[in-house]
Amino acid sequence: MSEAEELPPGYPHEWEADVVLSDGRVAHVRPIRPDDTEAIHRFHEAQSEQSIYLRFFAPIKRLSDKDVHRFTHVDYADRVALVMYVRDDLVGIGRFDRLTPGGPVAEVAFNVSDHHQGRGIGSVLLEHLADIGREGGVTRFVADVLPQNRKMIGVFRDAGFEVSHEFDDGVIAVSFDIEPTEASRAVRTSREHRSEVRSMRAVLHPESVAVVGVSRRPSTIGRAFFDDIVAGGFTGRVYPVNNAADPGTLINGHPAVASVRDIEGGVDLAVVAVVADEVLGIVDECADAGVKALVVASEGFAETGTEGRALQHELLVRARHYGMRVLGPTSFGLINNDPQTRLNASIASAEHLPEFGSLGLFSQSGGLGIALLASARRRGLGISTFASAGNRVDISGNDLMQYWTEDENTTVVGLYLETMGNPRKFTRIARKLALSKPVIVVKSGTGQHAIPQGHRVRLTHERPETFGQMLRQSGVIRVDNAHQLFDVAQLLVSQPLPRGDRVAVVTNNNALGSLAADAVTARGLRVVHGPVTVSAEALTEEFREVVEHALAQEDVDALVACFIPPVADIDPEVVDAVGAAVAGHEKPCVATFLGMRGVTPGAGVPSYPMPEDAVRALAAAVRYAQWRRRDQGERVRLDGLDRTRAAAVVEAALAREPRGADLTREQVEEVLGAYGIEVWPVVPVHSDAEAVKAYQKLRGSVVLKATSPLLQHQPGRGWVRTGLRHPKAVGAAYRDLEALIDPLGADGIALQRMAPDGVPVEVNSVEDPLFGPVVGFGVAGLPIDLLGDEAHRFPPLTDVDIAELTTSIKAAPLLDGYRGAMPVNQRALHDLVARVSMLADDHPELAHVRLNPVMAHQDGIEVLGASIRVAPAPTRADAERRTLLADV
Incomplete structure (x- = not known):
């Protein structure tokens, strides 16, 4: 329909929203419109007799045209109604009507489709109606509910509001204030968390995957995705889709189909690698096949300009209409190394793919994401899951963090962010995640350089130090680059958190020991043992004993071990000896073994090229451990505030x-x-006589000051006269101050108690x-x-x-x-x-x-x-x- 012609007056676009339901699928909420009439009739006719009776207190087989007209024609102020759609099906209706025009109390009611019960529809509608009501001055909801309507009573009770009930004439009168409470906020965030975790499980744990755009030629993007999925040993079903495929066509040993619609039994995840102009059509096909999520590798969207942005927006609208989540476009894919899944839906070939481990990675940049995977593999760091967001039209780092909070395979999280679409939500989710798992963030683009096209807008007031304060408030570990991300990650995945900031330094080289000790002090940590230096020719056993002795000290919380071999390469026995000594203590160790970087195989000790790198990572772990152990405090709530x-x-x-x-x-x-x-109070005065008169009312000691904005940033020029205790002093101060500011073209003098x-x-x-x-x-x-x-x-x-x-x-x-x-x-x-x-x-x-x-x-x-x-x-x-x- 043409919204410009047919939308009712005052239609509030800002109330429209896409939401994730409790089963992880996406639905659309919007204000009701007159053109919802036929959908409401179909909705009502599909409801059971019991549901109709519980809603209307009467067995109404068909709604009258007059009733539906009243339902669909609202003023969006005193009468508000929302509808929820899944694809083209109306699945829920929620409304409130003020008891008096502009009044603070409104009657609320819901109707949820019998075929969509248990998906959290009523709860979402209540959240949205309450928020809309508060914005419009409504403070309290009331409702009449039949005693047998336990589901609706449960919606009110479980929302976290303080609900009161009264039984009268066979009906339960329910009422509650809609001002958010700690309980209601906790309920909302918990529901959001569970829904988004389920949504991301559908993305990361599919039972079947279709790759759309698989060519017979191995050098194409679509073929690379398909071959990597096959080579990675995906435990589910994988299908190559080629629109030119004939029956019996095989690609890498798998039967190809011409369309996702041709796949029997449907598909959970589709990887789309076709030209941009064909993507929307593929989305329609995927919807018919029941696809739950898309990885769009195709280019040609917002990064290309105005037309691409419009195409990207339509991609999002269409995918959400069908209830699908989207990773991309311009995504380099996702990886789930869980042995139960083994999904490598990316263009990272086997030689770049890290083993299964406990580090979760997210990258906005596709190309950098592949480089991150290669670096992790070189360092011996195992990956649990990985996602490349590309233009990040939908799935973001926030979604992955929700998933990682519950993922037992992930113990450390790393994110490479270029921009941030929802900082408030990021801080909320990151803070919750960081209480149990370290979160390491590389944030690029905090300087003045241009942001990549197709990405979200940089924070208006963002300065690097302000952004850093936001991360520290959330318990996030901020690092400057990808190398530092892995420096910190290899310590946190392999070592326990330090209990304090007391450090021992052990080495076989005086210069290296001094570098390490200086770095410890420079990072705000304390050297309490050492540097202890053994001779350059010391045997492995002697070095192990020194390490063991340092770790055994009660006042030592962490160890920095530096070893340079007298000749040739590092002796593996030294590495193993340090690892064996560290394994016997619940204290972290960082090491510098010449020529080594990463987590040493078998020993599990993180190694760094230079002591400064090791200590930087250790200091980050110490600060994080301190944040995690501290009292997190309680959200401030003050009584007696008059928001209205x-x-x-x-x-x-x-x-x-x-x-x-x-x-x-x-x-x-x-x-x-x-x-x-x-x-x-500040009393403006325009003459010495007015100043004296004002003083006589205030009494006591007063201040006379110039109030012109022109003088605000010129301190130290005598714009203020303090300690005035006599009418004559006030009058003289006024004349003196007036003479001072008049030549500057400034005006405005005021009196105030001192x-x-x-x-x-x-x-x-x-x-x-x-x-x-x-x-x-x-x-x-x-x-x-x-x-x-x-x-x-x-x-x-x-x-x-x-x-x-x-x-x-x-x-x-x-x-x-x-x-x-x-x-x-x-x-x-x-x-x-x-x-x-x-x-x-x-x-x-x-x-x-x-x-x-x-x-x-x-x-x-x-x-x-x-x-x-x-x-x-x-x-x-x-x-x-x-x-x-x-x-x-």
Whole structure:
């Protein structure tokens, strides 16, 4: 249909979403439309008598045209309805109707197809309706449910909301607040996790694979995929598809078919290696064959320009319509080395393919992905699973991390990222994964160089240090390149985590021992044993004894062993001796054996060309172990916040200035006051007489300051007069300040009570289109403006996140009583940061919130100045309702 002509007025496109159901298949949720009429009739006619009775409390065989018209014609405000489709089948309907126009309470109802029960449809619809309701000011849902309708009662109860029930006249009246709770968020993320794990299992554990575009010529991409699957010993069924194949045609000993539709019994996974213009037709054929997932190796999509981007978007729309996941396009494939699967659906030939192991790898770059596999093989690192995302139209590193969280074969994860489509979801999933398995990330493109075409947009406010802070908050190990990724991985897959930062250094070369010890100290670790140097001609047994003795020390947490052979190559007996000594202790060892790199065969000791490489990897493991052992904290939740009050101010401002505006001082105070943040009043004055009059109302000690934006970044020029305690002093200070700023073309002078002595700090937040809210903290003035000494964290925050935010800046000692000063009240400071983080998290329209200066002192905090800019809210990538991110 032509949406421009037929979509009803006010149709909210932003409510449309693709979702993964509990069985791992994809469905589409959207607002109801008048053209859903026939689908609703078919849906109702297919329902059982019992289901109809439970929904309508009456045996209605056919819905009247009047009823269906009322169902499909809504205003998307007081009456809201969503429909869910799987392919062309309507499988679920959810709606709410406000009890009063614009009121906070709405009656909610659902109807799920009998043929699609148990797929989590009702739960997804409830999540989406609750999120839409909250955005529109609804605070509470109510519903009348028959006692025998246990499934619907279960949907409400299991959603994590605090549900109340009342039995009246044979009906259970259910009601609950729809504000997210810790329980409801936990339920949502758990359901999302289980669904996406099942979705990825369908990708990585297929029972049958079809390769579309297999030529009789061995040098083609499609043929390479097919031959590698066969050579890898795939345990399932594999089919070559060639549109020119005749009956009886064999390719590499396997009967070829002309279409995926010709494969009896259907196919789980299809690898598509045809020209770009043919891909959409192949997707249709795969849908008819029941394919669950696609690996699209074809080029010619978003990386080629506007037409390619349009083709890529249509690929995603069509695949999701059919319920399929997509890896690619321009993907170099995927690998699952599990002996029960043995799937090498990639163009990595056998000589580049690592053995089965415990490292999971993800790469956006296809060519680099193959190089990563070759490097892993050279180092003796085994791979559990591997995926090359290419243009990453659908499946991303987030999906793989969900899978690896549950995969028993994977103990360490490595990701090579060029861009990030959903940072908020990444931090949430990575944090959960890192609590049990190390996550190592190489992030390219943090400089100013252009991003590859066809990939997602780089973070608007991204700076390398900010991105690094996001990874550290999530417990992710950040490395600079692929070599360092494997340096860290080979330690983590073969050695236990260090219990602390105390290191022993053992060597047979003084210079090498000194290099190692210096590297340990430079990386913030402590040398507590050694360097112990044996003679260059020492026998293997002597070196083993020294290693054994160092590991036996109670104050040693890890060992750095460096050995250079007196002549020729390294003696394998030395490597085996070190490995045997290490095996008897639960302490990690990194080694430098001349000429060796990787995990030494048999001994399991990771070896590095130089001690600096070894220590860098060890330091990463120490920091990760410290993060994992620490108290992870609890998500901050504060009582007494008035979100509705703050939202009303923001909405009113945007109604007047739809493109965005700076809030007035009164509006700023109203928004912040709704979150329990009091801003000290500032009194603008325009003459010395006004200044004196204002002072007489304030009394006490006051401050007179210039407020022109022109002067904000010119510190040290006397724009502030402090400690004024007499009307004459106030008048004189005004005249002096006015004379100072007039020649500069600046205006604006204000009076304010003088705050207690303390440390001036700044707390701010910025709404990034991809990150969502980013909370910043630093000591106000030169430390931030000149030195960039500002820390960032990404809500939602825990109490531990907030404590680390305020202590991670270089100027943090000022808060602890530097050089005899009184330490500030950390509890009050943390409370303020928590309130700003929750304000920013709740209201994406707050483009920029800045509290500056905030005077932190021993008795509390005083917010002396604040500004807020509002703008139309960007669509956050990780909303309260589950949805698959659309390609960008």
